[in-house]
Amino acid sequence: MSQTLSVVVPVYNESEVLETFHVRLVKVMDELRLPYQVLYVDDGSEAEFLFQLQCLRDSDPRVAVLELSRNFGKEVALSAGLDHATGDAVIVIDADLQDPPELILSFVQEWRAGYDVVYGQRTERRGETAMKRYTAGAFYRLMSVLGDVDIPRNVGDFRLLSRRAVDALNALPERRRYMKGLYAWIGFPQKAVPYVREPRAAGETKWNYWRLWNFALEGITSFSAAPLKMATYLGLLTSTFSLLYGLYFLIRTLLFGNPVPGYPSLIIVVLFLGGVQLICLGIIGEYLARTYQESKGRALYFLKAYHPATSVTDKNDAT
Template identity: 75%
Template sequence: MSHTITVVVPIYNESDVLAQFHERLCGVLDACAGEFSILYVDDGSEDDSLALLHDLRSTDSRVGVIELSRNFGKEVALSAGLDHAGGEAVIVMDADLQDPPELIPQFIDAWQAGYDVVYGQRRDRRGDSPFKRNSARAFYRVLGVLSDVEIPRDVGDFRLLSRRAVEALKSLPERHRYMKGLFAWIGFPQKAIPYDREARVAGVSRWNVWRLWNFALEGITSFSAAPLKMATYLGLVTSTVAFIYGVYMLLRTLFFGNPVPGYPSLIIVILFLGGVQLICLGIIGEYLARTYNESKQRALYFIKGYHPSADQHSDES
Protein backbone atom coordinates (compact mmCIF):
# COMPACT_ATOMS: atom_id res chain seq x y z
CA MET A 1 0.00 0.00 0.00
CA SER A 2 1.45 3.37 -1.07
CA HIS A 3 1.72 6.16 1.46
CA THR A 4 3.58 9.41 2.07
CA ILE A 5 5.39 9.97 5.36
CA THR A 6 7.55 12.83 6.66
CA VAL A 7 10.27 12.23 9.25
CA VAL A 8 10.79 15.29 11.48
CA VAL A 9 14.16 15.58 13.23
CA PRO A 10 14.97 18.52 15.56
CA ILE A 11 18.68 19.38 15.47
CA TYR A 12 20.84 21.28 17.94
CA ASN A 13 24.61 20.88 17.72
CA GLU A 14 24.52 17.36 16.30
CA SER A 15 27.35 17.67 13.76
CA ASP A 16 29.23 14.69 15.26
CA VAL A 17 26.43 12.23 14.58
CA LEU A 18 24.36 13.82 11.81
CA ALA A 19 25.93 12.07 8.81
CA GLN A 20 25.79 8.68 10.49
CA PHE A 21 22.18 9.23 11.55
CA HIS A 22 21.11 10.25 8.04
CA GLU A 23 22.81 7.26 6.47
CA ARG A 24 21.20 4.84 8.89
CA LEU A 25 17.77 6.49 8.56
CA CYS A 26 17.94 6.40 4.76
CA GLY A 27 18.87 2.72 4.86
CA VAL A 28 15.65 2.01 6.77
CA LEU A 29 13.48 4.24 4.59
CA ASP A 30 14.85 2.74 1.37
CA ALA A 31 13.72 -0.68 2.54
CA CYS A 32 10.17 0.55 3.29
CA ALA A 33 7.38 0.85 0.76
CA GLY A 34 5.95 4.32 0.15
CA GLU A 35 7.27 7.84 -0.35
CA PHE A 36 9.31 9.53 2.39
CA SER A 37 10.66 12.99 3.06
CA ILE A 38 12.97 14.08 5.88
CA LEU A 39 12.49 17.48 7.51
CA TYR A 40 15.37 18.65 9.68
CA VAL A 41 14.68 21.56 12.05
CA ASP A 42 17.84 23.42 13.04
CA ASP A 43 17.20 24.94 16.47
CA GLY A 44 19.89 27.62 16.34
CA SER A 45 22.87 25.24 16.27
CA GLU A 46 26.25 26.77 17.12
CA ASP A 47 28.39 24.11 15.41
CA ASP A 48 28.49 22.93 11.78
CA SER A 49 25.08 21.23 11.93
CA LEU A 50 23.34 23.71 9.62
CA ALA A 51 26.06 23.50 6.96
CA LEU A 52 25.88 19.70 7.10
CA LEU A 53 22.10 19.84 6.72
CA HIS A 54 22.41 21.89 3.56
CA ASP A 55 24.99 19.42 2.25
CA LEU A 56 22.53 16.58 2.89
CA ARG A 57 19.79 18.52 1.12
CA SER A 58 21.99 19.07 -1.92
CA THR A 59 22.64 15.33 -2.27
CA ASP A 60 19.26 13.91 -1.19
CA SER A 61 16.06 15.22 -2.80
CA ARG A 62 14.02 13.99 0.14
CA VAL A 63 15.66 16.35 2.65
CA GLY A 64 14.14 19.66 3.70
CA VAL A 65 15.60 22.12 6.24
CA ILE A 66 13.97 24.64 8.57
CA GLU A 67 16.28 27.21 10.18
CA LEU A 68 14.86 28.76 13.34
CA SER A 69 15.98 32.31 14.15
CA ARG A 70 17.55 31.21 17.45
CA ASN A 71 17.54 28.35 19.92
CA PHE A 72 13.93 27.99 21.08
CA GLY A 73 14.24 24.55 22.68
CA LYS A 74 13.46 21.06 21.48
CA GLU A 75 9.72 21.22 22.17
CA VAL A 76 9.31 24.32 20.00
CA ALA A 77 11.58 22.94 17.27
CA LEU A 78 9.43 19.82 17.22
CA SER A 79 6.31 21.97 16.91
CA ALA A 80 7.84 23.88 13.99
CA GLY A 81 8.54 20.59 12.24
CA LEU A 82 4.99 19.35 12.75
CA ASP A 83 3.62 22.65 11.43
CA HIS A 84 5.47 22.19 8.14
CA ALA A 85 5.39 18.41 7.74
CA GLY A 86 3.29 17.01 4.94
CA GLY A 87 2.22 13.48 4.21
CA GLU A 88 -0.36 11.08 5.53
CA ALA A 89 1.73 10.46 8.65
CA VAL A 90 4.66 12.06 10.47
CA ILE A 91 7.47 10.35 12.36
CA VAL A 92 9.35 12.39 14.99
CA MET A 93 12.71 11.31 16.36
CA ASP A 94 16.06 12.59 17.63
CA ALA A 95 19.33 12.43 15.72
CA ASP A 96 21.47 10.95 18.51
CA LEU A 97 20.62 7.37 17.45
CA GLN A 98 19.49 6.42 20.95
CA ASP A 99 16.13 5.73 19.31
CA PRO A 100 16.74 3.18 16.53
CA PRO A 101 15.37 4.04 13.06
CA GLU A 102 14.98 0.30 12.54
CA LEU A 103 11.76 0.54 14.57
CA ILE A 104 10.08 2.63 11.86
CA PRO A 105 8.67 -0.36 9.87
CA GLN A 106 6.86 -1.53 13.01
CA PHE A 107 5.48 1.99 13.50
CA ILE A 108 4.14 1.97 9.96
CA ASP A 109 2.57 -1.48 10.34
CA ALA A 110 0.75 -0.38 13.51
CA TRP A 111 -0.40 2.85 11.82
CA GLN A 112 -1.77 0.91 8.85
CA ALA A 113 -3.55 -1.35 11.34
CA GLY A 114 -5.55 1.67 12.55
CA TYR A 115 -3.49 3.39 15.25
CA ASP A 116 -3.12 7.17 15.05
CA VAL A 117 -0.20 7.41 17.49
CA VAL A 118 2.49 4.73 17.65
CA TYR A 119 5.29 5.38 20.14
CA GLY A 120 8.44 3.68 21.24
CA GLN A 121 8.43 2.62 24.89
CA ARG A 122 11.80 2.11 26.54
CA ARG A 123 12.27 -1.29 28.13
CA ASP A 124 15.81 -0.51 29.09
CA ARG A 125 17.77 2.78 29.25
CA ARG A 126 21.24 1.30 29.17
CA GLY A 127 22.47 4.34 27.27
CA ASP A 128 21.69 6.69 30.16
CA SER A 129 23.55 7.27 33.41
CA PRO A 130 22.15 5.70 36.62
CA PHE A 131 21.09 9.15 37.84
CA LYS A 132 19.19 9.92 34.64
CA ARG A 133 17.55 6.48 34.61
CA ASN A 134 16.39 6.73 38.21
CA SER A 135 15.31 10.36 38.00
CA ALA A 136 13.37 9.71 34.78
CA ARG A 137 11.67 6.68 36.34
CA ALA A 138 10.69 8.72 39.39
CA PHE A 139 9.48 11.65 37.29
CA TYR A 140 7.21 9.52 35.08
CA ARG A 141 5.65 7.88 38.12
CA VAL A 142 5.08 11.19 39.92
CA LEU A 143 3.61 12.69 36.76
CA GLY A 144 1.37 9.66 36.33
CA VAL A 145 -0.04 10.19 39.81
CA LEU A 146 -0.51 13.96 39.48
CA SER A 147 -1.65 14.30 35.87
CA ASP A 148 -5.30 14.38 34.84
CA VAL A 149 -4.28 12.68 31.57
CA GLU A 150 -2.67 9.24 31.49
CA ILE A 151 0.81 9.86 30.09
CA PRO A 152 2.66 6.64 29.13
CA ARG A 153 5.70 5.89 31.25
CA ASP A 154 9.22 5.64 29.86
CA VAL A 155 8.20 7.17 26.54
CA GLY A 156 10.04 9.93 24.68
CA ASP A 157 9.24 11.82 21.49
CA PHE A 158 10.06 8.92 19.17
CA ARG A 159 6.73 8.11 17.52
CA LEU A 160 4.53 8.10 14.44
CA LEU A 161 1.49 10.39 14.19
CA SER A 162 -1.33 10.10 11.70
CA ARG A 163 -2.40 13.18 9.76
CA ARG A 164 -5.43 13.78 11.99
CA ALA A 165 -3.25 13.48 15.10
CA VAL A 166 -0.83 16.06 13.63
CA GLU A 167 -3.69 18.43 12.81
CA ALA A 168 -5.01 18.06 16.36
CA LEU A 169 -1.60 19.02 17.77
CA LYS A 170 -1.31 21.99 15.40
CA SER A 171 -4.65 23.32 16.68
CA LEU A 172 -3.35 23.65 20.26
CA PRO A 173 -2.38 27.30 20.87
CA GLU A 174 -0.37 27.04 24.09
CA ARG A 175 3.20 28.37 24.32
CA HIS A 176 4.42 26.10 27.11
CA ARG A 177 4.53 22.87 25.18
CA TYR A 178 5.30 19.65 26.98
CA MET A 179 5.01 17.50 23.87
CA LYS A 180 4.90 14.11 25.59
CA GLY A 181 1.82 15.29 27.47
CA LEU A 182 0.23 16.81 24.37
CA PHE A 183 0.73 13.57 22.45
CA ALA A 184 -1.28 11.78 25.13
CA TRP A 185 -3.84 14.58 25.60
CA ILE A 186 -5.13 14.52 22.01
CA GLY A 187 -6.33 10.97 22.44
CA PHE A 188 -6.99 8.77 19.36
CA PRO A 189 -6.00 5.09 19.25
CA GLN A 190 -2.42 4.71 20.46
CA LYS A 191 -0.02 1.79 20.63
CA ALA A 192 3.36 1.21 22.30
CA ILE A 193 6.28 -0.54 20.61
CA PRO A 194 8.84 -1.64 23.27
CA TYR A 195 12.56 -1.29 22.57
CA ASP A 196 15.93 -0.98 24.30
CA ARG A 197 17.44 2.51 24.27
CA GLU A 198 21.09 2.63 23.32
CA ALA A 199 23.83 5.06 24.29
CA ARG A 200 24.55 8.13 22.17
CA VAL A 201 26.66 7.27 19.16
CA ALA A 202 28.55 10.57 19.36
CA GLY A 203 28.35 13.98 20.97
CA VAL A 204 27.33 14.94 24.48
CA SER A 205 23.81 15.30 25.85
CA ARG A 206 22.88 18.81 26.93
CA TRP A 207 20.33 17.55 29.46
CA ASN A 208 22.06 18.42 32.71
CA VAL A 209 20.47 18.33 36.15
CA TRP A 210 19.18 21.91 35.92
CA ARG A 211 17.58 21.34 32.49
CA LEU A 212 16.01 18.08 33.63
CA TRP A 213 14.59 19.78 36.73
CA ASN A 214 13.02 22.59 34.70
CA PHE A 215 11.71 20.06 32.19
CA ALA A 216 10.07 18.11 35.01
CA LEU A 217 8.45 21.31 36.32
CA GLU A 218 7.20 22.06 32.82
CA GLY A 219 5.60 18.65 32.52
CA ILE A 220 3.93 18.71 35.94
CA THR A 221 2.62 22.28 35.76
CA SER A 222 1.41 21.81 32.16
CA PHE A 223 -0.77 18.82 32.92
CA SER A 224 -1.69 18.98 36.58
CA ALA A 225 -3.12 21.48 39.06
CA ALA A 226 -2.33 19.06 41.89
CA PRO A 227 0.63 21.13 43.24
CA LEU A 228 -1.73 24.06 43.82
CA LYS A 229 -4.12 21.80 45.72
CA MET A 230 -1.20 20.35 47.66
CA ALA A 231 -0.13 23.86 48.65
CA THR A 232 -3.65 24.50 49.95
CA TYR A 233 -3.71 21.25 51.89
CA LEU A 234 -0.21 21.84 53.25
CA GLY A 235 -1.22 25.28 54.43
CA LEU A 236 -4.34 23.86 56.05
CA VAL A 237 -2.41 21.11 57.85
CA THR A 238 0.31 23.45 59.13
CA SER A 239 -2.28 25.97 60.29
CA THR A 240 -4.14 23.23 62.15
CA VAL A 241 -0.95 21.97 63.78
CA ALA A 242 0.04 25.52 64.71
CA PHE A 243 -3.40 26.18 66.22
CA ILE A 244 -3.31 22.98 68.26
CA TYR A 245 0.19 23.78 69.44
CA GLY A 246 -0.90 27.32 70.35
CA VAL A 247 -3.81 26.00 72.45
CA TYR A 248 -1.45 23.54 74.12
CA MET A 249 1.03 26.29 75.03
CA LEU A 250 -1.77 28.54 76.32
CA LEU A 251 -3.19 25.84 78.59
CA ARG A 252 0.25 24.86 79.79
CA THR A 253 1.07 28.46 80.68
CA LEU A 254 -2.25 28.99 82.49
CA PHE A 255 -2.03 25.83 84.57
CA PHE A 256 1.70 25.23 85.00
CA GLY A 257 3.34 28.52 84.15
CA ASN A 258 6.25 28.93 81.79
CA PRO A 259 9.38 29.96 83.70
CA VAL A 260 11.79 29.10 80.82
CA PRO A 261 11.23 30.92 77.50
CA GLY A 262 10.97 28.47 74.60
CA TYR A 263 13.34 30.28 72.25
CA PRO A 264 14.62 27.22 70.31
CA SER A 265 11.13 25.80 69.74
CA LEU A 266 9.85 29.24 68.74
CA ILE A 267 12.61 29.64 66.12
CA ILE A 268 11.93 26.15 64.75
CA VAL A 269 8.21 26.87 64.39
CA ILE A 270 8.85 30.23 62.70
CA LEU A 271 11.36 28.77 60.25
CA PHE A 272 9.07 25.84 59.47
CA LEU A 273 6.03 28.03 58.79
CA GLY A 274 8.18 30.47 56.80
CA GLY A 275 9.51 27.62 54.67
CA VAL A 276 6.00 26.30 54.01
CA GLN A 277 4.86 29.76 52.96
CA LEU A 278 7.77 30.19 50.56
CA ILE A 279 7.16 26.76 49.02
CA CYS A 280 3.49 27.58 48.49
CA LEU A 281 4.36 30.99 47.02
CA GLY A 282 6.86 29.30 44.71
CA ILE A 283 4.24 26.84 43.46
CA ILE A 284 1.78 29.65 42.85
CA GLY A 285 4.53 31.63 41.13
CA GLU A 286 5.25 28.78 38.71
CA TYR A 287 1.64 28.70 37.55
CA LEU A 288 1.38 32.48 37.51
CA ALA A 289 4.50 32.77 35.32
CA ARG A 290 3.02 30.31 32.83
CA THR A 291 -0.27 32.20 32.78
CA TYR A 292 1.65 35.44 32.20
CA ASN A 293 3.62 33.97 29.31
CA GLU A 294 0.49 32.54 27.70
CA SER A 295 -1.33 35.88 28.02
CA LYS A 296 1.35 37.68 25.97
CA GLN A 297 0.39 35.59 22.93
CA ARG A 298 3.87 35.77 21.44
CA ALA A 299 4.70 33.73 18.36
CA LEU A 300 5.96 30.28 19.24
CA TYR A 301 8.99 30.60 16.97
CA PHE A 302 10.43 32.52 14.01
CA ILE A 303 11.90 30.93 10.90
CA LYS A 304 15.11 32.35 9.45
CA GLY A 305 14.97 30.11 6.42
CA TYR A 306 12.75 27.36 5.06
CA HIS A 307 14.17 25.07 2.40
CA PRO A 308 11.64 22.36 1.46
CA SER A 309 12.81 19.11 -0.05
CA ALA A 310 13.14 19.00 -3.82
CA ASP A 311 10.35 16.41 -3.95
CA GLN A 312 7.99 18.60 -1.96
CA HIS A 313 8.91 21.70 -3.98
CA SER A 314 8.15 19.92 -7.23
CA ASP A 315 4.81 18.71 -5.86
CA GLU A 316 3.83 22.25 -4.86
CA SER A 317 4.84 23.71 -8.21
Protein backbone atom coordinates in the same frame (compact mmCIF):
# COMPACT_ATOMS: atom_id res chain seq x y z
CA MET B 1 -2.80 7.53 -4.54
CA SER B 2 0.11 6.38 -2.40
CA GLN B 3 0.32 7.40 1.22
CA THR B 4 3.20 9.74 2.02
CA LEU B 5 5.43 9.92 5.06
CA SER B 6 7.27 12.81 6.69
CA VAL B 7 10.15 12.35 9.11
CA VAL B 8 10.73 15.25 11.53
CA VAL B 9 14.23 15.38 13.02
CA PRO B 10 14.97 18.22 15.50
CA VAL B 11 18.72 18.89 15.50
CA TYR B 12 21.13 21.15 17.34
CA ASN B 13 24.83 20.87 16.45
CA GLU B 14 24.72 17.13 15.70
CA SER B 15 27.67 17.17 13.29
CA GLU B 16 29.23 13.96 14.60
CA VAL B 17 26.18 11.77 14.01
CA LEU B 18 24.28 13.42 11.16
CA GLU B 19 25.67 11.46 8.22
CA THR B 20 25.52 8.08 9.98
CA PHE B 21 21.97 8.78 11.12
CA HIS B 22 20.80 9.81 7.67
CA VAL B 23 22.25 6.71 6.02
CA ARG B 24 20.44 4.41 8.47
CA LEU B 25 17.22 6.39 8.22
CA VAL B 26 17.15 6.40 4.41
CA LYS B 27 17.83 2.67 4.30
CA VAL B 28 14.78 2.03 6.49
CA MET B 29 12.53 4.47 4.66
CA ASP B 30 13.41 2.98 1.29
CA GLU B 31 12.30 -0.44 2.53
CA LEU B 32 8.79 0.93 3.04
CA ARG B 33 8.50 1.80 -0.67
CA LEU B 34 6.41 4.87 0.09
CA PRO B 35 7.03 8.49 -0.98
CA TYR B 36 8.63 10.39 1.89
CA GLN B 37 10.63 13.42 2.90
CA VAL B 38 12.97 14.05 5.81
CA LEU B 39 12.56 17.43 7.52
CA TYR B 40 15.54 18.51 9.63
CA VAL B 41 14.54 21.28 12.05
CA ASP B 42 17.64 23.26 13.00
CA ASP B 43 17.20 24.81 16.44
CA GLY B 44 19.76 27.62 16.14
CA SER B 45 22.89 25.57 15.42
CA GLU B 46 26.28 26.97 14.49
CA ALA B 47 27.09 27.91 10.89
CA GLU B 48 29.33 24.87 10.40
CA PHE B 49 26.48 22.48 11.12
CA LEU B 50 24.08 24.45 8.94
CA PHE B 51 26.51 24.07 6.05
CA GLN B 52 26.55 20.33 6.68
CA LEU B 53 22.74 20.26 6.56
CA GLN B 54 22.73 22.17 3.29
CA CYS B 55 25.22 19.74 1.77
CA LEU B 56 22.98 16.86 2.86
CA ARG B 57 19.98 18.52 1.23
CA ASP B 58 21.93 19.10 -1.99
CA SER B 59 22.83 15.41 -2.14
CA ASP B 60 19.35 14.09 -1.35
CA PRO B 61 16.26 15.72 -2.94
CA ARG B 62 14.02 14.22 -0.24
CA VAL B 63 15.65 16.34 2.49
CA ALA B 64 14.11 19.60 3.67
CA VAL B 65 15.75 21.98 6.15
CA LEU B 66 13.85 24.29 8.48
CA GLU B 67 16.02 26.92 10.18
CA LEU B 68 14.67 28.60 13.30
CA SER B 69 15.78 32.16 14.00
CA ARG B 70 17.44 31.13 17.29
CA ASN B 71 17.55 28.29 19.79
CA PHE B 72 13.96 27.93 21.03
CA GLY B 73 14.34 24.48 22.64
CA LYS B 74 13.44 21.02 21.49
CA GLU B 75 9.71 21.24 22.25
CA VAL B 76 9.32 24.28 20.01
CA ALA B 77 11.52 22.72 17.31
CA LEU B 78 9.25 19.68 17.31
CA SER B 79 6.20 21.90 17.00
CA ALA B 80 7.76 23.76 14.08
CA GLY B 81 8.49 20.47 12.35
CA LEU B 82 4.93 19.25 12.83
CA ASP B 83 3.63 22.54 11.42
CA HIS B 84 5.59 21.99 8.19
CA ALA B 85 5.24 18.21 7.84
CA THR B 86 2.86 17.33 5.01
CA GLY B 87 2.79 13.52 5.06
CA ASP B 88 -0.19 11.31 5.77
CA ALA B 89 1.84 10.12 8.75
CA VAL B 90 4.66 11.91 10.54
CA ILE B 91 7.56 10.17 12.27
CA VAL B 92 9.43 12.03 15.02
CA ILE B 93 12.96 10.86 15.81
CA ASP B 94 16.18 12.30 17.25
CA ALA B 95 19.43 12.19 15.31
CA ASP B 96 21.62 10.78 18.12
CA LEU B 97 20.79 7.15 17.17
CA GLN B 98 19.65 6.27 20.67
CA ASP B 99 16.29 5.51 19.07
CA PRO B 100 16.80 2.96 16.26
CA PRO B 101 15.38 4.05 12.87
CA GLU B 102 14.72 0.38 12.12
CA LEU B 103 11.76 0.51 14.53
CA ILE B 104 9.95 2.77 12.06
CA LEU B 105 9.01 -0.36 10.10
CA SER B 106 6.96 -1.55 13.09
CA PHE B 107 5.49 1.92 13.56
CA VAL B 108 4.18 2.00 10.01
CA GLN B 109 2.78 -1.52 10.35
CA GLU B 110 0.76 -0.50 13.43
CA TRP B 111 -0.35 2.72 11.73
CA ARG B 112 -1.70 0.71 8.83
CA ALA B 113 -3.53 -1.45 11.38
CA GLY B 114 -5.47 1.64 12.52
CA TYR B 115 -3.45 3.32 15.28
CA ASP B 116 -3.06 7.10 15.16
CA VAL B 117 -0.13 7.29 17.57
CA VAL B 118 2.54 4.59 17.71
CA TYR B 119 5.34 5.26 20.17
CA GLY B 120 8.53 3.52 21.18
CA GLN B 121 8.63 2.42 24.81
CA ARG B 122 12.05 1.84 26.34
CA THR B 123 12.53 -1.50 28.03
CA GLU B 124 16.17 -0.73 28.76
CA ARG B 125 18.14 2.55 28.82
CA ARG B 126 21.72 1.72 27.97
CA GLY B 127 24.50 4.24 28.44
CA GLU B 128 22.68 6.20 31.14
CA THR B 129 23.85 6.57 34.72
CA ALA B 130 22.00 4.92 37.58
CA MET B 131 21.08 8.37 38.88
CA LYS B 132 19.49 9.40 35.59
CA ARG B 133 17.53 6.15 35.35
CA TYR B 134 16.31 6.56 38.94
CA THR B 135 15.28 10.20 38.52
CA ALA B 136 13.51 9.40 35.24
CA GLY B 137 11.60 6.58 36.90
CA ALA B 138 10.71 8.81 39.84
CA PHE B 139 9.39 11.49 37.49
CA TYR B 140 7.13 9.08 35.63
CA ARG B 141 5.82 7.70 38.92
CA LEU B 142 5.13 11.22 40.15
CA MET B 143 3.34 12.15 36.93
CA SER B 144 1.16 9.04 37.18
CA VAL B 145 0.00 10.25 40.60
CA LEU B 146 -0.32 13.98 39.92
CA GLY B 147 -1.06 14.16 36.21
CA ASP B 148 -4.48 14.80 34.69
CA VAL B 149 -3.64 12.55 31.71
CA ASP B 150 -2.02 9.14 31.64
CA ILE B 151 1.46 9.69 30.21
CA PRO B 152 3.13 6.37 29.31
CA ARG B 153 6.28 5.57 31.26
CA ASN B 154 9.71 5.38 29.63
CA VAL B 155 8.46 6.99 26.44
CA GLY B 156 10.14 9.87 24.64
CA ASP B 157 9.39 11.73 21.43
CA PHE B 158 10.21 8.78 19.16
CA ARG B 159 6.87 7.97 17.55
CA LEU B 160 4.60 7.99 14.51
CA LEU B 161 1.59 10.31 14.32
CA SER B 162 -1.27 10.06 11.86
CA ARG B 163 -2.37 13.14 9.94
CA ARG B 164 -5.37 13.73 12.19
CA ALA B 165 -3.16 13.42 15.30
CA VAL B 166 -0.73 15.98 13.83
CA ASP B 167 -3.59 18.33 12.98
CA ALA B 168 -4.88 18.02 16.55
CA LEU B 169 -1.47 18.91 17.98
CA ASN B 170 -1.08 21.85 15.61
CA ALA B 171 -4.47 23.18 16.71
CA LEU B 172 -3.39 23.54 20.35
CA PRO B 173 -2.67 27.22 21.12
CA GLU B 174 -0.42 26.96 24.15
CA ARG B 175 3.14 28.34 24.05
CA ARG B 176 4.67 26.44 26.96
CA ARG B 177 4.57 23.01 25.37
CA TYR B 178 5.31 19.70 27.06
CA MET B 179 5.03 17.45 24.02
CA LYS B 180 4.98 14.09 25.82
CA GLY B 181 1.89 15.22 27.68
CA LEU B 182 0.26 16.67 24.56
CA TYR B 183 0.75 13.40 22.67
CA ALA B 184 -1.27 11.64 25.36
CA TRP B 185 -3.80 14.44 25.83
CA ILE B 186 -5.10 14.44 22.24
CA GLY B 187 -6.29 10.86 22.62
CA PHE B 188 -6.94 8.72 19.51
CA PRO B 189 -5.94 5.03 19.36
CA GLN B 190 -2.37 4.65 20.58
CA LYS B 191 0.00 1.72 20.85
CA ALA B 192 3.45 1.11 22.33
CA VAL B 193 6.26 -0.71 20.56
CA PRO B 194 8.97 -1.87 23.02
CA TYR B 195 12.65 -1.40 22.22
CA VAL B 196 16.07 -1.10 23.84
CA ARG B 197 17.45 2.43 23.87
CA GLU B 198 21.12 2.54 22.91
CA PRO B 199 23.79 5.00 24.10
CA ARG B 200 24.51 8.05 21.95
CA ALA B 201 26.41 7.13 18.81
CA ALA B 202 28.66 10.18 19.18
CA GLY B 203 28.75 13.61 20.76
CA GLU B 204 27.36 14.69 24.12
CA THR B 205 23.82 15.15 25.31
CA LYS B 206 22.49 18.71 25.54
CA TRP B 207 20.42 17.79 28.60
CA ASN B 208 22.06 18.43 31.97
CA TYR B 209 20.35 17.87 35.30
CA TRP B 210 19.33 21.52 35.64
CA ARG B 211 17.55 21.45 32.28
CA LEU B 212 15.95 18.11 33.12
CA TRP B 213 14.70 19.53 36.42
CA ASN B 214 13.09 22.51 34.66
CA PHE B 215 11.68 20.15 32.04
CA ALA B 216 10.09 18.07 34.80
CA LEU B 217 8.56 21.20 36.33
CA GLU B 218 7.16 22.07 32.90
CA GLY B 219 5.51 18.67 32.65
CA ILE B 220 4.00 18.79 36.13
CA THR B 221 2.66 22.34 35.90
CA SER B 222 1.34 21.81 32.36
CA PHE B 223 -0.75 18.76 33.19
CA SER B 224 -1.55 18.93 36.88
CA ALA B 225 -2.99 21.40 39.36
CA ALA B 226 -2.14 19.04 42.24
CA PRO B 227 0.79 21.17 43.54
CA LEU B 228 -1.61 24.10 44.06
CA LYS B 229 -3.97 21.84 46.00
CA MET B 230 -1.03 20.50 48.00
CA ALA B 231 -0.06 24.08 48.91
CA THR B 232 -3.61 24.65 50.17
CA TYR B 233 -3.57 21.45 52.21
CA LEU B 234 -0.12 22.26 53.57
CA GLY B 235 -1.34 25.67 54.69
CA LEU B 236 -4.43 24.11 56.29
CA LEU B 237 -2.33 21.50 58.06
CA THR B 238 0.11 24.11 59.35
CA SER B 239 -2.71 26.32 60.62
CA THR B 240 -4.30 23.35 62.41
CA PHE B 241 -0.97 22.41 63.96
CA SER B 242 -0.41 26.02 65.09
CA LEU B 243 -3.90 26.17 66.62
CA LEU B 244 -3.38 22.95 68.55
CA TYR B 245 0.07 24.12 69.64
CA GLY B 246 -1.46 27.40 70.89
CA LEU B 247 -4.17 25.55 72.82
CA TYR B 248 -1.50 23.38 74.40
CA PHE B 249 0.35 26.44 75.70
CA LEU B 250 -2.90 28.06 76.92
CA ILE B 251 -3.87 25.00 78.92
CA ARG B 252 -0.34 24.59 80.31
CA THR B 253 -0.26 28.24 81.37
CA LEU B 254 -3.62 27.98 83.15
CA LEU B 255 -2.59 24.83 85.01
CA PHE B 256 1.14 25.39 85.69
CA GLY B 257 1.75 29.09 85.31
CA ASN B 258 3.63 30.96 82.57
CA PRO B 259 7.29 30.05 82.50
CA VAL B 260 9.57 31.95 80.11
CA PRO B 261 9.35 30.17 76.71
CA GLY B 262 12.50 28.78 75.19
CA TYR B 263 14.19 30.86 72.49
CA PRO B 264 15.20 27.84 70.31
CA SER B 265 11.62 26.57 70.08
CA LEU B 266 10.43 30.04 69.02
CA ILE B 267 13.04 30.23 66.25
CA ILE B 268 12.13 26.74 65.01
CA VAL B 269 8.42 27.63 64.78
CA VAL B 270 9.14 30.92 62.97
CA LEU B 271 11.49 29.29 60.48
CA PHE B 272 9.07 26.43 59.89
CA LEU B 273 6.15 28.74 59.16
CA GLY B 274 8.34 30.95 56.97
CA GLY B 275 9.53 27.93 55.00
CA VAL B 276 5.97 26.71 54.44
CA GLN B 277 4.93 30.15 53.20
CA LEU B 278 7.87 30.38 50.79
CA ILE B 279 7.17 26.90 49.41
CA CYS B 280 3.53 27.77 48.80
CA LEU B 281 4.48 31.10 47.20
CA GLY B 282 6.98 29.30 44.98
CA ILE B 283 4.35 26.83 43.78
CA ILE B 284 1.89 29.62 43.05
CA GLY B 285 4.68 31.57 41.32
CA GLU B 286 5.41 28.68 38.94
CA TYR B 287 1.82 28.60 37.75
CA LEU B 288 1.56 32.39 37.65
CA ALA B 289 4.70 32.63 35.51
CA ARG B 290 3.26 30.17 33.00
CA THR B 291 -0.03 32.06 32.91
CA TYR B 292 1.90 35.27 32.30
CA GLN B 293 3.86 33.71 29.43
CA GLU B 294 0.68 32.41 27.80
CA SER B 295 -1.16 35.73 28.22
CA LYS B 296 1.45 37.61 26.15
CA GLY B 297 0.48 35.56 23.11
CA ARG B 298 3.91 35.64 21.48
CA ALA B 299 4.59 33.59 18.37
CA LEU B 300 5.85 30.11 19.18
CA TYR B 301 8.88 30.50 16.90
CA PHE B 302 10.27 32.46 13.95
CA LEU B 303 11.87 31.04 10.83
CA LYS B 304 15.20 32.18 9.49
CA ALA B 305 14.81 30.09 6.34
CA TYR B 306 12.89 27.13 4.94
CA HIS B 307 14.48 24.96 2.28
CA PRO B 308 11.81 22.50 1.06
CA ALA B 309 12.55 19.10 -0.36
CA THR B 310 12.67 19.01 -4.14
CA SER B 311 11.12 15.53 -4.22
CA VAL B 312 9.02 13.33 -1.94
CA THR B 313 9.41 10.22 -4.11
CA ASP B 314 11.69 7.48 -2.95
CA LYS B 315 14.52 6.32 -5.16
CA ASN B 316 12.52 3.24 -6.13
CA ASP B 317 9.82 5.58 -7.55
CA ALA B 318 7.13 3.81 -5.55
CA THR B 319 4.01 5.72 -6.54
